[in-house]
Amino acid sequence: MKIALAQLNYHVGNFESNTAKIINHIKMARNNGADLVVFSELCVCGYPARDFLEFNEFISQCEGAAKAIAAACTGIACIIGIPIPNHKPEGKELNNSAYFIENGEVKAIVNKALLPNYDIFDEYRYFEPSVEFNCIEFKGIRIALTICEDLWNDIENPLYITRPMDILIKQQPDVMINIAASPFAYNHDEERIAILKDNASRYKLPLFYVNHVGAQTEIIFDGGSLVFDNTGKLVDELPYFEESLAYYTLAKDGIITPEHAATVKVERDSDIEQIHQAIILGIQDYFYKSGFSRAILGLSGGIDSAVVCALAAEALGAENVMAVLLPSKFSSDHSLKDAEDLVKNLGCKHETVPIRHITEAFETALHPQFKDLPFNIAEENIQSRSRAVVLMAMCNKFGYILLNTSNKSEAAVGYGTLYGDMCGGISVIGDVYKTQVFELARHINRHREIIPENSIIKPPSAELRPDQKDTDSLPEYDILDKILFEYIEHRCSSAEIIKMGFDEHTVRRVIRLTNLAEHKRYQTPPILRVSPKAFGMGRRMPIVGKYLS
């Protein structure tokens, strides 16, 4: 039997493009002699469709798309992912399902049993878990078809009380197929391979695994679909961050023969390399799927905006990136020079809009209220917010989307101005700690100097008052980031972090700042998610709560 795996980039709710893409790949697979082509979880509507799923009209459109796909699916079988109404009287309205389609008809329906509801996942919000499990017979082969999380109930620390494959294995299947929507995080590829390998070897079955690729707002799917033989050996690993269609012959004895030169990564890409690729895809899909092509950002001469500018130029083309220098009276000469060097290196468009007279206008207008009160954070923020108003005005006038340039460290401790530098349509590096931003800059410069060396080596500064440095207000970033990592990614207690050897006062202050900044993060743009614990929908904290604050 010849099986095709279709690792594709869908668009949430765009039935027209998703359906066309699926049908097109069915045709290609049939023309290439495949018996079965496998698409990923909820491919019909895209993932995550979120509360679109609560609209009956949306669910009807899914069914309409499935009908069109089924009609096109003759002379070959396919597996697609689709949300369908739960026909049992009890439970949630929907099932997260897979259709097995053959000869233009849905021959079997499999419902997902294990519904992730942690971090970015909300599946139990919509779907009723399945409690029935049946293999699918197809051309003399018995297929154990499951959906993503169904294979992920950890043996050591089970999150769920059932394990679908323990039931399906009793029906003596010949092969496992798993359709997935498994999002990127820099450590997730290895975890995925380990979990799936474990399934193949435990159940002694070949395993075909098809993942999504592409970004849906902040969630990036990295592809990397996998094929294992019945000993748990990884036979093939599809490309990361791009679409792919691959063919395999599955023999009666379970031997899998790829039709192409199958590749398995001998060495994993570094975290930074993966983050780099993920962000490029994240930017591209954010713009493409919103129907925009041109980005704007404020360039300070510092490393954060330089890295974002370089990533945007790579993702969208330098000609589609407008960098704006917005000097105030506190901007240093070297900052302007560094920003200009970057623009030159990238070849992107740029403008300079000095904000001195704008901030003076604010200060004059507010003089009756502020009188002679000393310069403080109010005037600092006026600068940052004036820049945002200029950038947004250019967006409104010319049709750009503003890129946010905040990093994860400053987003964590609230070292940023709400409605100022925290503005933007999408946050590009908001899930990248400052110390990782330095690594990313070095990585971007790996072939030639794009980001000026001076932007990398000079002490970070917001330049909102004379001689300001980030370290006036914050610990050194190598300390800060380690504390933040333990608190955010590992959810360690303050006591545990202090026990690791960090200064008690610093730890308590960093955690306190992080918890107090929740109200700022609530109003910031979606953040491209590259870590296992990003700010945004994966981390839901009270605002007016009191905890270590």
Add this chain to the structure above:
Amino acid sequence: MKIALAQLNYHVGNFESNTAKIINHIKMARNNGADLVVFSELCVCGYPARDFLEFNEFISQCEGAAKAIAAACTGIACIIGIPIPNHKPEGKELNNSAYFIENGEVKAIVNKALLPNYDIFDEYRYFEPSVEFNCIEFKGIRIALTICEDLWNDIENPLYITRPMDILIKQQPDVMINIAASPFAYNHDEERIAILKDNASRYKLPLFYVNHVGAQTEIIFDGGSLVFDNTGKLVDELPYFEESLAYYTLAKDGIITPEHAATVKVERDSDIEQIHQAIILGIQDYFYKSGFSRAILGLSGGIDSAVVCALAAEALGAENVMAVLLPSKFSSDHSLKDAEDLVKNLGCKHETVPIRHITEAFETALHPQFKDLPFNIAEENIQSRSRAVVLMAMCNKFGYILLNTSNKSEAAVGYGTLYGDMCGGISVIGDVYKTQVFELARHINRHREIIPENSIIKPPSAELRPDQKDTDSLPEYDILDKILFEYIEHRCSSAEIIKMGFDEHTVRRVIRLTNLAEHKRYQTPPILRVSPKAFGMGRRMPIVGKYLS
């Protein structure tokens, strides 16, 4: 047996104040001769604690608080709500539990079985549902203790596959006690009474129901705890929007005698009256629990900011409200006059900060880029954003929190400026449609004219260009709001709404605008929730999705 119901206002994560409040009420109840005092769901940590629950340190603090409460609980029994570790090997890390405490010890633990995971609820994110159900014996009485949603599995359209009371009833309990965290929506009190009444009459048992009161950021709990006799007759209804401690004698024959003059509302308060009370409590708790006391807002002379100003003055005291008039060259004389009249009627502080020179400074700075391109939304938004910068500067200088004044209709269709009038710490009327804002204004004026009649009757305008009216861009609000209500609250399809008699073009345009404005709403402040479907955590939509857009 004498039972006390403690309907209290907790603060998420504030163990010190929650524990002290619980212990204080245990003492009061004991001094008053009660055998048992009942607190509400998850009272120890507050509700919703959200991802605080994922921190082991937070859970330890809950257990520490419970120990202190138990130590104080002698000579009386109490029921408290608390998150506890799930000690079974499978499933989520926690249970949403109730402790039955007697003689300083936890005598029984009940775990919640039905975990709401819709709208604002995320309980399945944290908790494993219970599958075991046992009554509690106390002084010869058998108590069927359940937690909130446990009694809410609808008979007609069951959302869950189990019903805890169907199991507990077999153990022949004498009384039902339900501890809850049931948030306010203007129609929820009636629904709550109907569901609980149905439980009391179906199981032929008296029912004591204790709810939270108080706001946790955007979620407002309205109290209104309930007592039913074993025929389903409502015996008592505790006050709404305030704390209460009430006593009841439960006789062997199931007869309930309140110790006070029990009251049951003969006539429900109107929706607007309830919304009014909810918003007042919402503002008060937002400020009190964040440690702030003073609010600022921009006053345009229009009805939205007038209503917010009046509500803030009522909630915080007029002396704690700073109203800022921010005229531009497009502001009409009557707007300034209306704003001044309002300030006079309320007696709140006010300042005037003209923004004309500020917007001119932006236009001058941007002239090299904008050249002689015609005035458009870019310049309109510069005005709105300049106002936000002024207001935020005053926040930073003087320690105010900015109140957002957007209404639900404009938040829906995106008729507002991101980082401009969409700014603020909390959105006061963002869950109130424009047509309801008019009702609210009339209600606020029910005793005397507070909001100038002219602000109510003049055609709504953003005054960002000459002679602008909202109806230049939007349908009349009475049409717009009806379409929005069907789409947002009822999740009707465009076809269904058109079939109701609305103009097809208008319906499609309104739905399209609503879906396209998702990126704006993502970055707006938390919105005090007063309806069953508010923007924010209860409505989670894709941003870069394509659906009816």
